[in-house]
Amino acid sequence: MKKISLLIILSLTILMTACAANKETTVKDPYTFTNGDFELGTLEGWTTTGQAFSQTMVSFQKRDANNLEYRQQGMYFFHGGKGDLGELTGTMTSSPFVLKGNGIIGFLVGGGIDPTLTYISFINQNDEELLRVGNENFNDTDQLFRMTVDLSDYLGETIRVRITDLDSFNDGFNYINVDDFIINFQGPYDVSPSIIKANDYIEANENKINDRYRLTYHAMSRYNWANDPNGVIWYNNQFHLFYQHNPYAANWGPMHWGHQVSSDFIKWTHLPVALAPDKTYDKDLGAFSGTAIEKDGNLYLMYTAVSGGLQQQAIAYSTDGGITFQKDRNNPVISVLDLPSNANSSDFRDPKVFKHDDTYYVIIGGKTNGVGQLLLYRSDDLTYFEYVGELLNNNNPDGSGYYRVTGGIYECPDFFIVDGQEILIASPMRIPKEGNDYENLHSVVYMDGSLDYETGTFTQDGFTELDGGFDFYAAQVAKHPDGRTIMIAWMQMWDRTMPTQVDGWAGAFTLPRELSYINGHLYQKPVREIENYRENHIEESSVALANGIQTSITGVSGNKVELEVEIDLGNAASISIDLLKGTENYTRITYDKQTSNLIFDRSHSGRDIRGMETNLATRTTTIEPINNKIKLRIFIDVSSVEIFINDGYKTMTSVVFPNSDDLGITFLATGGNAVITHLNKYDIIVK
Ligand code: FRU
Numbered sequence: 001m002k003k004i005s006l007l008i009i010l011s012l013t014i015l016m017t018a019c020a021a022n023k024e025t026t027v028k029d030p031y032t033f034t035n036g037d038f039e040l041g042t043l044e045g046w047t048t049t050g051q052a053f054s055q056t057m058v059s060f061q062k063r064d065a066n067n068l069e070y071r072q073q074g075m076y077f078f079h080g081g082k083g084d085l086g087e088l089t090g091t092m093t094s095s096p097f098v099l100k101g102n103g104i105i106g107f108l109v110g111g112g113i114d115p116t117l118t119y120i121s122f123i124n125q126n127d128e129e130l131l132r133v134g135n136e137n138f139n140d141t142d143q144l145f146r147m148t149v150d151l152s153d154y155l156g157e158t159i160r161v162r163i164t165d166l167d168s169f170n171d172g173f174n175y176i177n178v179d180d181f182i183i184n185f186q187g188p189y190d191v192s193p194s195i196i197k198a199n200d201y202i203e204a205n206e207n208k209i210n211d212r213y214r215l216t217y218h219a220m221s222r223y224n225w226a227n228d229p230n231g232v233i234w235y236n237n238q239f240h241l242f243y244q245h246n247p248y249a250a251n252w253g254p255m256h257w258g259h260q261v262s263s264d265f266i267k268w269t270h271l272p273v274a275l276a277p278d279k280t281y282d283k284d285l286g287a288f289s290g291t292a293i294e295k296d297g298n299l300y301l302m303y304t305a306v307s308g309g310l311q312q313q314a315i316a317y318s319t320d321g322g323i324t325f326q327k328d329r330n331n332p333v334i335s336v337l338d339l340p341s342n343a344n345s346s347d348f349r350d351p352k353v354f355k356h357d358d359t360y361y362v363i364i365g366g367k368t369n370g371v372g373q374l375l376l377y378r379s380d381d382l383t384y385f386e387y388v389g390e391l392l393n394n395n396n397p398d399g400s401g402y403y404r405v406t407g408g409i410y411e412c413p414d415f416f417i418v419d420g421q422e423i424l425i426a427s428p429m430r431i432p433k434e435g436n437d438y439e440n441l442h443s444v445v446y447m448d449g450s451l452d453y454e455t456g457t458f459t460q461d462g463f464t465e466l467d468g469g470f471d472f473y474a475a476q477v478a479k480h481p482d483g484r485t486i487m488i489a490w491m492q493m494w495d496r497t498m499p500t501q502v503d504g505w506a507g508a509f510t511l512p513r514e515l516s517y518i519n520g521h522l523y524q525k526p527v528r529e530i531e532n533y534r535e536n537h538i539e540e541s542s543v544a545l546a547n548g549i550q551t552s553i554t555g556v557s558g559n560k561v562e563l564e565v566e567i568d569l570g571n572a573a574s575i576s577i578d579l580l581k582g583t584e585n586y587t588r589i590t591y592d593k594q595t596s597n598l599i600f601d602r603s604h605s606g607r608d609i610r611g612m613e614t615n616l617a618t619r620t621t622t623i624e625p626i627n628n629k630i631k632l633r634i635f636i637d638v639s640s641v642e643i644f645i646n647d648g649y650k651t652m653t654s655v656v657f658p659n660s661d662d663l664g665i666t667f668l669a670t671g672g673n674a675v676i677t678h679l680n681k682y683d684i685i686v687k
Pocket of ligand 1: 016227228255288289290304349350411412473474
């Protein structure tokens with residue numbers, strides 16, 4: 001085996017050296033055609049009609065007036081706009097060549113504002129056009145970017161390349177630049193100009209952020225807007241968090257995928273933007289939510305491409321360890337034509353891709369007759385997908401008793417197994433309030449049950465809200481190599497005012513949480529790695545809370561804090577803890593013994609937050625005390641409060657916007673006496 005591959009490498013090297021030597025003279029190399037890279041400095045090998053493609057058009061300038069590189073290959077490229085003669089029209093056709101290798105042709109293209117008038121086509125011996133493409137990456141400059149076409153259907157045929165310029169307007173970029181045609185193209189691929197632009201924009205502007213409400217131990221976008229976590233995955237020894245991102249404003253806009261990584265879920269490093277709207281199928285509203293999966297060692301992203309009113313599923317993959325991504329040439333891999341007949345094509349989003357046995361499965365949110373459904377697809381190769389069935393259709397709410405009719409769809413589904421139990425998570429829009437549950441405009445729920453991979457049906461054993469606070473949405477799950485199941489969510493809610501928007505950012509993520517399924521219930525705990533950042537430990541036990549007397553404890557204060565507290569309710573009617581307390585503001589958590597309700601009150605937290613809900617003051621969750629005790633683990637991070645109740649049986653997650661000197665923490669019992677049986681306070685410091 002070894003010998004054979006060595007031989008191949010050797011002969012390839014000889015072949016490549018020979019090709020390089022021959023390049024400028026004949027076309028012996030099966031993978032080139034005469035002057036396909038314009039390095040002859042002339043148009044030799046090309047036949048022209050009209051005026052647009054003439055000798056004078058071959059340019060070898062390295063830089064233009066703005067000092068932007070043309071990004072040409074080698075010395076020369078064909079510059080259709082050279083000398084401002086862009087209004088000329090014509091065609092230019094290469095010499096014929098036999099298509100060999102993988103059938104992919106790569107080339108550089110620039111300019112060409114109107115792809116219907118300036119384009120590149122591939123023609124057969126009968127002068128029939130096999131394929132036509134315009135400049136997909138036009139970015140208001142003359143810069144050339146790599147495009148590829150797949151002509152593998154025509155392998156072995158003799159074809160020619162034809163460049164056409166019918167654009168006779170004399171406004172900017174009404175001509176086409178081309179360079180470096182490579183047959184049997186193997187890469188490397190260019191980074192999309194839309195990604196370069198986004199990264200440059202962030203780099204140039206991120207110092208404008210006002211950090212008064214910035215969190216210190218949570219993931220956030222580097223600059224401007226973030227919503228859902230996407231493609232969370234442990235890959236290459238790191239946890240990758242992609243997210244819905246608008247780099248250009250602190251509000252929702254055409255969706256990019258931001259990207260950051262962490263090796264311990266707490267300390268984050270920003271990476272370049274991973275996806276930007278730059279293809280016909282995603283150029284309008286961009287790359288909506290989706291998931292990630294590893295295949296053959298490479299990272300694949302599956303997302304919803306939104307353009308022209310359609311939502312379809314697309315794939316992008318990385319061959320450089322998950323930094324830059326290429327969009328798959330078969331996109332959209334699941335198009336609106338693959339929808340079942342009862343589904344609508346404008347609400348079809350948020351693919352969750354996962355592998356079961358040797359097959360890839362995808363769960364996608366859909367809509368039928370105005371209500372949500374979840375659809376299941378499958379694929380052997382992540383390229384060709386077939387529809388399996390309807391996982392969930394809440395048209396029949398009384399069926400199992402678990403479905404909930406929503407006015408929107410089940411967004412951002414996720415599916416995983418934890419402690420042997422199959423769990424389906426989704427973010428149903430506008431579930432009507434039910435007791436203390438579903439008070440937010442949209443909710444996140446988990447359904448324990450079982451999935452039938454053949455029919456696509458999911459049998460539910462339960463339907464439970466995942467978090468009882470104000471700000472928790474679009475939760476997503478990843479597996480850690482040590483077996484842990486980690487969940488992270490967007491710590492915000494749609495249609496709320498966000499006081500940080502004027503500061504140049506919006507949207508943070510919850511602490512990553514470890515999930516476990518015990519006695520039919522899903523528990524959440526903050527990732528254990530948070531404990532590595534604890535400092536300034538204060539420990540107390542048996543602190544009496546006398547009826548009606550506000551109690552504070554020396555050293556227990558701050559706004560970057562973990563507070564672990566166990567309270568024996570004694571004969572008190574209720575106990576409350578005020579956090580982030582200043583002269584005017586406080587954020588109050590109250591436990592009411594009679595109703596067994598834990599109430600989170602942010603009506604005096606600081607900045608006012610508005611939204612679509614009637615109750616914007618409090619969120620309530622019901623929880624039974626254990627031996628008359630209630631146990632809270634509270635994480636405060638400048639403008640967020642996450643509460644893990646009774647060892648993670650329930651959680652409440654909310655954002656608040658106090659003043660920077662609102663640092664107090666006090667305790668109160670009313671209607672009787674209570675006791676803090678145990679308390680630990682730590683500052684959480686991430687350097
Ligand atoms: C959920 C969501 C997704 C969608 C994304 C767009 O918050 O509405 O359904 O893909 O946000 O940013």
